[in-house]
Amino acid sequence: MNFSKELSVGNRFLDSEHRQLHKMINEIISLIEAGDVAALSEAFALLEIYLSAYFLDEEQIAHAIGIDFTRHRHTHQEIQSELKRIKDAVIAKNGNCPEHEKDNYIDTLRYCLFKHIKEDSRPLKILLDTQLYDFKPDNVTAV
Ligand SMILES: [Fe+2]
Numbered sequence: 001m002n003f004s005k006e007l008s009v010g011n012r013f014l015d016s017e018h019r020q021l022h023k024m025i026n027e028i029i030s031l032i033e034a035g036d037v038a039a040l041s042e043a044f045a046l047l048e049i050y051l052s053a054y055f056l057d058e059e060q061i062a063h064a065i066g067i068d069f070t071r072h073r074h075t076h077q078e079i080q081s082e083l084k085r086i087k088d089a090v091i092a093k094n095g096n097c098p099e100h101e102k103d104n105y106i107d108t109l110r111y112c113l114f115k116h117i118k119e120d121s122r123p124l125k126i127l128l129d130t131q132l133y134d135f136k137p138d139n140v141t142a143v
Pocket residue numbers: 055058072076116121
């Protein structure tokens with residue numbers, strides 16, 4: 001997946017966070033391909049930390065524009081469990097997963113992010129498009 005303008009959700013900070021997530025997921029994909037389990041544990045740990053901060057930023061932006069975040073919050077929980085499932089599975093096999101399993105994890109990781117940006121974030125995008133691209137509530141620390 002290339003990070004194109006088509007994947008914009010209409011907000012500079014969230015787009016930049018999505019771009020960073022895309023980078024981190026690509027890194028994880030390379031490590032799954034390489035079977036580098038030590039680097040993979042570290043990359044997943046960093047991703048989890050980054051995701052928690054991103055989820056919070058997104059929730060604060062949604063709150064500031066009056067979106068009911070209940071459903072979206074649920075999709076965040078699903079993403080976190082899916083990531084954990086993949087991490088645990090790859091680590092349990094010490095990185096030596098059969099190719100078809102690796103392919104499956106890689107497809108799932110790509111799909112998770114793509115779906116989250118394109119589908120789960122659609123209601124958010126509709127309202128964000130009515131705001132300035134630089135819109136950011138004071139309590140959002142996104143960089
Ligand atoms: Fe989200």
